[in-house]
Amino acid sequence: MSRSDLIAMARHNLAHTKAGTIDQAPEIHSIPAKDYFDAERWQKEMDGVFRRMPLMLAMTCELREPGDYKAMDAGGVPVLISRGRDGVARAFLNSCSHRGAQIMEEGKGNTHRFTCPYHAWSYSTEGELKGVLAKEQFGDLDFSCHGLPELPLYERSGLIWVVLNTEEKVDFDAFMAGYDDVLGEFGFEDWTFFQARRLEGPNWKVAYDGYLDLYHLPILHKETFGSNMPHQALYYSWGPHQRVSSPSPDLLDIEHKPEAEWPQDMLLQGVFTIFPHISIASFDGGGGRGVMLSQLFPGDTPLSSYTIQNYVLEKAPTAEQEVAADAQFKFLETVVKDEDYATGLKLQRALASGLRKNLMFGRNEEGGQRFHGWVDRLIEADDASLPKLFEDVERTVAQL
Ligand code: FES
Ligand SMILES: [Fe+2]
Structure with a gap:
């Protein structure tokens, strides 16, 4: 066609x-x-x-393998694109659920955890909150509600589009x-x-x-x-x-x-x-x-x-x-x-x-x-x- x-x-x-x-x-x-x-x-x-x-932010060949990620600035919005263990690419606001610090420095790499440089909260490559420093002292927290804010992502024809908005318009x-x-x-x-x-x-x-x-x-x-x-x-x-x-x-x-x-x-x-x-x-x-x-x-x-x-x-x-x-x-x-x-x-x-x-x-x-x-x-x-x-x-x- x-x-x-x-x-x-x-x-x-x-x-x-x-x-x-x-x-x-x-x-x-x-x-x-x-x-x-x-x-x-x-x-x-x-x-x-x-x-x-939708903005075309990355190419498939930049993050082909599970654990590959790309952290970037997209016109003032820090974005983290990550390929999960399931092979699916996802995009997140590159900002920690604790107090908002930018988690990953701009660049590309491969990892199994995203760890915040401020107080070491950590996230899976699928954006779930996995670790909280001194969690007994921090207080009761439902981890499942505090993953990274996910942004809509589409991967087509070797290209990756992300919407810089958690709501799709x-x-x-x-x-x-x-x-x-x-x-x-x-x-x-x-x-x-x-x-x-x-x-x-x-x-x-x-x-x-x-x-x-x-x-x-x-x-x-x-x-x-x-x-x-x-x-x-x-x-x-x-x-x-x-x-x-x-x-x-x-x-x-x-x-x-x-x-x-x-x-x-x-x-x-x-x-x-x-x-x-x-x-x-x-x-x-x-x-x-x-x-x-x-x-x-x-x-x-x-x-x-x-x-x-x-x-x-x-x-x-x-x-x-x-x-x-x-x-x-x-x-x-x-x-x-x-x-x-x-x-x-x-x-x-x-x-x-x-x-x-x-x-x-x-x-x-x-x-x-x-x-x-x-x-x-x-x-x-x-x-x-x-x-x-x-x-x-x-x-x-x-x-x-
Ligand atoms: S802001 Fe990320 S752990 Fe505190
Ligand atoms: Fe020109």
Whole structure:
């Protein structure tokens, strides 16, 4: 089913490549500059988007074995993801039931107990309270009521989503609109986690706009990789999630072969974003086939964000490939930091002056238009109207 979606997108791409055209939004879309720096608006985005929507926080290959865990900051919320002895991944607030201390330092590892550094209360990998220091003196305590607060978690297609809210506000499958199956075409379950690093950046939407934007590639990135890159973009959506690819002359070479022989990596070219904060871009080089999976998180203020760049390889690298992959990813870090985010940090200073009222997304920037449209709708929707918002969402692939 999802490979047929990939084929449909490739055929759509071929038709545009031959005609020298792209899909265009009906109109140029204007958005208030204030949406990028206004504190009240930003708080609404935190509450309406980041604390309500599932966020893709980890990959299966980061915690494959029972006892594997990942402790991380997710936009200000300390999260602990753990694979229990039963093989099931669970997510918890990384905060002790006694007086709330952060239990695990950020990082990954394998353990059979999570022990709080403050007074040594301990928890199982399934989040149950197991040990209390001097429990006779502490007083009567029903251990079964004092496990770690569990957050909803979904593991699909080698990716792990967590909701930063103990109460679920949106149906996961409705939210994904079938996109998790499409992502399944990467086969991430069997990939190898290579490296991760953190970059500081501008407002989360200033940063995220760049991931949906191919228009800037041959301009902003002309000195590094963009001089021969097309600026045309083709967008495909599954509700709020979008894939962006460029017209691809390479497809002309395989057009007349049976579809079953169309290479998977060619069908997966471009950037697969996951709303509201993930970008997955494919690379193929001396390090072998891989992706840079970027996770954007809002910082402490409207004018800051940080990005975890994760590098994941399809196959475990040889020593030689490791060197090449390391160099490739260092290069990508430099491009994002010195070109994309440096530009974003400067542009948001101008916006924050309040002297510019609006920004534009052209008819060729449908992806940005759709992204901002979803953020707007979500922050306006109360919890009760959320299911309606995700009912029968648009899947552009179904219309191809
Ligand atoms: S806060 Fe964790 S044991 Fe006291
Ligand atoms: Fe860029």
